[in-house]
Amino acid sequence: MTRLLLSFLALVIVLTFTPVVSAQALDISSGGQPTITGAVNGSVTGSANVTNDLVVTVNFGEVSPLNTNSIVKVVVPIALRSNQPYQVSVLISGLTVGTGNALQATDIGFGLQNPRLLGGARQMCNQSTHIIRSPFNNDPSTTATVGTSGRVVYPSTLANISGSTLLLSGPELSKNNSSKRQQSDGWVFDAILTITPQFFTTGVSSATLVFSIAPGPNVPC
C-alpha cells in the first residue's frame, strides 16, 4: 500500500511539473515602468515590476493643436523570456479610428527599439541575433516626417499591423530554466507609440494591441 501511494505521489509530481516547465518556456511580462512625454491630459498606467503581466493602458490625451507639443511619445518596456527560439507577434483589436482628416491608424507611429538584457540570467547567444522585423525597427518619434499633403507620416504605424503580424524573433532569451518569472532572466524591448498633434477631425479613437510570444524559427544560440 505504501509503495502504491509513493508511486501515485511520484506520478502526481511528474504530471504537475510537466506543464509548469512548458509554460515558462515562453513568457511576456512588463519590462519596467511605461512612460509618456508631450501629453496634455494624457497618462500611461502599467506595472514597473518585471514579474507582473504586461497590461498597459495608454491615454494619449489631447492630440489636436490644443496640444502645442511637437509629439506625444509613449515607451512601453516589454520583457521576454524563453528557453527556446521565439517570435513575438502583435495584433490589433477594437480599433476605432476615422477616415479622411480624422485620426487614423496611419497617424499612430509604432516601432520597436532598444533591446537590452534583463539582468544576469539572460541568454547571450552569439550565433543568432534578435531581429526586429521590417518596418518596425525604428523610433517613430525621430523618424516622423511631413508628407506632401502636410500630414505627418511614419515609417511604421498601427496600419502596418494586419492580423497577427510578426514583430520580432530570435534565439532563446533566458539562461536558466527557472520555473518562475525572475527579475533577471530574459531580454527587454521598448515598444514605442507616437502621435503628432494635428488638425484632426474631432473625436475619440482607441485600439488594443495584443502581443504574443510563440516558438520561433529554429535558430542556434
Add this chain to the structure above:
Amino acid sequence: MPHKIKPLLLTTLLFVSALSCFGQSTTGTISVTATVSKFVEINSGGAVTLTGNSGGGVTTDGVLNSPLAVSINLGELGPVNTNNFVTAQVPLKLRSNAGYVLSMTATVTSSGTTANRISAADVGFGLGTITRTGTGVNGSGTDTNATSGDPTLAANGSVNGTSGRYEFTAVRSNLSAFSSATTALSGPFIMNAVPRSNGNGLTVPAFFAIKPQFFENGTTTISVTFTVTAP
C-alpha cells in the same frame, strides 16, 4: 494511509500549487486611446496697410502668424484731409479643425458732444476676399461673408441726400452693426490633418474706413475685438 505519507502528499501539493502561481504568460496588452477636441484660432495675417491718411500711421503692426494686436492712428479725419477715405486694411488668419464662426464687437468713443462727432456709423467696415490656399488647407470649404466687403466701394455707401453726411449703408458695412458680438464670417473646417507648425490657413482682410468730413473736432477711439469660435 500511513501517517508519514499524508504530510508528504500535502507538502508536495502545496509546493506544486505555489509553483503554478508565478503567472507566466504568452500574451500582453497595450490599450490606447486619444482625443481630438475642437480647435480654432485667429492670428495676424501680416502687416497692416494704411492709405489716405494725413498724419497718423500704424503704431503696432501685425506680425504674420502672431497674435492679432494691432494699433493704428488714422490721423486727421477733418476736411484738412482731402483724401476720399482713410482706410486701414488688417489681414486676419483663421485656422480650425471644425466649422468656425468669426464674430466682432466694436466700440467707438469720441470726445465730441454733438451729433456731429464721429460715431460707430461713421466707421465703415467689411471683410474682403477670403483665401483658402496652401498645403494642408481645406480648399473646398465655402465661407459666408456676413459683411458687404470693402466699405469704400460705391455700392456700400453714399452721401445722405438730406443730411449731406456720408453714410455706409450696406448690410453690416459700419461698426454700428457690431455694438454687440455679431457674426462677420463663418464656414466649414479650415485645416486638414496637418501639424500646428504648418503656417497656412484662411486669410481675409478686414477693412476699416472713414470718410473725412466736417466732424466735430476732438479725438475718437475705436476698439474692435474679433472672436473665433467652433459652435
